[in-house]
Amino acid sequence: MSQALGIPRISLTWLLVAQALVIVPHLGHLPPWIIGLWLGCAAWRIQIFRMRAGYPNGWVKAGLLLGTAGGVFLSRGSLVGLDAGVVLLIAAFILKLLEMRSRRDALVLIFLGFFAVLTAYLFDDGILAALFSLLPVTALLAALIGLQQSAFALQPWSTARLAAGLLAQALPLMLLLFILFPRLEPLWSLPLPKDRAVSGLSDSMAPADIAELSRSAALAFRASFEGQTPPRSELYWRALTLDHFDGRRWSQSSFARGAQSAAWEQRGQPLHYSIVMQPSAQRWLFALDVGQTTLAQARQMSDFRLQRALPVESALFYRVTSWPQALREPTAIGAGPGSALQLPSEGDPRSRAWAAELKRDYPQAERLVQALLGHFNRQPYGYTLRPPAVGPNSIDDFLFETRKGFCAHYAGAMTFVLRAAGIPARVVAGYQGGEYNPSGDYVQVRQFDAHAWVEYWQAGSGWVSVDPTFQVAPQRIEQGLEAAVAEEQSFLEGSPFSPLRYRQLGWLNQLRLGWDNLNYGWQRWVLGYQGAQQLQLLQRWFGRIDGQWLGLSLVGGGGSLVGLLALWLFKPWRRERDALQRSFNRFERLLARHAVRREVGEGPRAYAERAARALPAQAQAIRTFAAAYEAQRYAGHGASPALLRQHLATLRRALPWRFTRAAGE
C-alpha cells in the first residue's frame, strides 16, 4: 500500500519464480552462458530489493546489452532467425530484471514472459510441454496480481490461488475458441529451429543412411485404419522412389522430383486410414500403394508417392485411401523406359556379367526375378546392421564377397542386377511394418522401421513390388527389426534406456503403449485440429457450414458470450429495487458527466456539497435533491420517489447537456 510505484515483494518473488519457469523449457536449446546471465541478474535484482546494491548505470547496461548481443551472435552465428531470435528474447527478458524500477517495467517484463512462454511451443508442442506451460503462466499471472492488488501483498499463496482460479475460469473460453476459431494459413513461415531438424528419409540413399536411421527410435508417423488393421507384412509405406544410381548412392532423379500423375487402375478393395505425421522437413507424405489423399495441396506424383507443396514443418494430419492391388502404369512408363534402366557407365563388372548370365537363363522377367529372390534365399546371405566394409565396386563386393547387409544393400543390389539384365526397376524408400498399439488401435512407425525395397516393370502387369530382404530375413518383415537383429543384439544399441528395448517387461510395455496412445490423441485431436478436420467436426455438429457461416457464428458466439459475461457482471436481476437508491444512482451518473464522481466511501451529503462547490450555478438544485434524498432515506419521512424524480429533472434542466464524461475524468 505504501509503495505507490515500487514493486511489491510478492510480485518480485513471483516474477523471479515465473522467470525460472519460463526459461526451463528453453534450457535444451539455450547456450549455457544464458543460465549464468540469468542467475547473475536474479541475484543482482534481489540485492537491489534488499538495498544492498544499486541499479546498474547506463554504461553497465550498455555493456551488458552489447555483451549479450555479442554472445548470441557468437553462439548462434546470427542475430536474426528463429533460433537466435528466441535466445535474444530470453536474454532481453533476463536483462530487463536489472532495469525494473517501476510497475511499468514489471508489466513489460511480465508481458515479455508471456511471449517467451509462447515461443517454447516452437520447440516442443507435446502434451507435457503444453501442460508445463500452465505453470509459468500461473506464476506470471500471480506476479501481475501481486503488482496490482496491494491488499494481497502479504500472502504469496493467495495470489497464486487467484491466478490459478483465473486460469481455470478462462478454460471454457479457451475451449470455445479452440473449437470454433478459424485456423488461418500462416502469412509467412519461419524456418524450423535447428534442433527441430529431424532425422528421417532423404532423397538419396547410401546403405549407411538407413543404418543411421535404424539407430533412432524417433517416431515417424502413426496410422489408424478404418476397420481391420492389415498384417504387418503388408504394410509397405512408400515415401519416394530412388531411380538414379551413381555407383555408391541411389537418389531421386530430377524428373521424378517434379513430374506428376502416372496412369493407374483401381483394383480390389480399398483401405481407408488416417495418418498423423511427425515433422520431417520434407515434402513427401507416407502412404500404402496406391494412395490418394484428400489433403489440400498434396498430389500423387509420377512414382505414386504423395507430395505436398510445402515441407512438413509441424505435425500433419491427413486421410488416405489406398488400393493395394491397383495396376500401376500397365502400358508404358511415364518417364520413359530409360529412366528405370540407368546405370553408371562402368563399375561392378561381376554383377553385370552375372546379370547377363541370368538374362540368358531366364528370358522372362518374372522368372528372372524369382530366380534372383531364390538366390538370396538359398545362398548364405545374412541380415546385419553391422555390415562389413566394401570397396569401390560396392555391389560386387556385397553380392559375391561379404554377403552381409540389410535392406538397403539388398534392394540396391537387386535393382542393379535387374537393370543390368534390362528389366526396368527402381528402389522404393519408405517404412515397413510398425508397432500395433492395441489400446488405441493404431500403428506407430518409428525411424528404425525405415526400409527399402524394389519394384520392377513389365508391360501388362506394370510396376510390381518385391522385397529381397524378405528372402534373407523374413522376421524383419513379419516381426520387425528387433527380431531380425536379435542374435547380434544391435537393436537400438546406442540408446540403452529406450523403453523400446524393454518390451518384454509387460507393465513397462503397457505404460509405454498407453503413453504413446495419449500422445497420439493429443496430436490427432489437438495439434491436428486444423482446417479440414475442424470444418469436418463442425459440419458433423452443425450440418453444412462454410467459412462465412463460421465467421458469423464466431461473432455471434463471441457476442452472446460477452452478453452472458455482462449479465453476470452487472446482474440486472439484482438491479436496485429501491426506488430511492435508483434515483440517487441517476443523480450520481448525471453529476459524473460533469466531472463530479462520488468516491466509494463518500456519503450523500458530503458528495452533494462537493458537487455544489464544483457546480456553483446548479448548487441550489443539487442541494434540494440531496436534502430530499436524505430526508427520505435517513430521516424516515416516507419514501416519495416521485418527488426525487422531480428534483432530479429540475437539476437535469439546470445542467448543460452532456452525453459523455467531462475531460479530466
Next chain:
Amino acid sequence: MRTKLEACLHAVNQVLLGKEPQVRLALACLLARGHLLIEDLPGMGKTTLSHALARVLGLSFQRIQFTSDLLPGDILGTSVFDRETGQFIFHPGPIFAELVLADEINRATPKSQSALLEAMEEGQVTIEGATRPLPEPFFVIATQNPVSQGGTFALPESQLDRFLMRLSLGYPARAAEKALLLGDARRSLLPRLQAILDHAELALIQAEVPKVRASDALVDYVLRLVDATRSQPQFAWGLSPRASLALLAAARAWAFLDGREYVIPEDVQAVLPAVVGHRLRERADPAGHGGGALVQWLLREVPAL
C-alpha cells in the same frame, strides 16, 4: 436545548483554542454516556479540556494523578476507624465525582488501572463488601502518554474497548498557539467559566440521544463497516458487537449535536476514527499502536450507500 449545547462548545473553545473537532467529539462522547481516552504528549491541554468540560456542564470534578505506587484504595476510597463513634467511616475516594480525570493512566500498575476500569463499566464500586453507586452522570476522561515512553503499563485491548472514544489533541495550529501565547494563562480562565447546563438538562439530553433516528439504510452502512473489519485480510481482528453499538451511539450523539433528529452516513464517518481507531490492529502488526490507516481505509473503501 441545542443552543445551550452550542454555548457549551463555544465556552470550551474559548479556553482550549483551535481544537473544535476534538471538543465536539469529547462532548458527543459524554452525551452518548461513554468514557473518553485522550492520548497525547504532556502539555497539550488534556487537563484543560476535562476541566473546562466539567465546568460548563456543571459537573463535580476530580483529578487522579496515576503513578506507579497508586493503590486501588487511593482511587476508590477507604474506611477509617473513628475513635469517637467507635465505627469505621467510609471516606470516598476521588472516583466519587461526576467527571473524573484519570491522568496518565498508563503509569499505574494494572491492578490500579483495573479498579478504575471496573468502576467505569459497572457504574458502582464495591468496597469492603458494601456496594456504593457512583454519581450520575459519571464520566471518565483518562489520559495516556504514547506508550513508547518508559516505565508505563499499556492498557490491554480488552480495557481499551471500555472507552467509547480515543482522541488525540495534537499540536495547536500556528494561529491558535499565537493567541495562546499572547492571551491570559488558560488555567486562570477556568474559574471564570459558568455552568451552562444543570444536571437535569444534561440527563434530559442524554435521554434524548438514543432516540435519534437511525434508519435501515444507515444501520446497513454500519454493518458494512463492521463486516469489512471482519472479512478483509489486513485487519488482525474484527470489531465486536459492543464496538458497533458504540459506533451507532456516538453517531447519534454527533447527529444530535449537529441539530438533527436522524443519523446520516457522514455522522458515522465523523466519529469513526475516534470510536474504532483504538479497537483495530493491522494484521501485519497486531501488537502495534493503532488502526489509523485501517480507519482511513474503511472511510475510503466501504460503500457509504
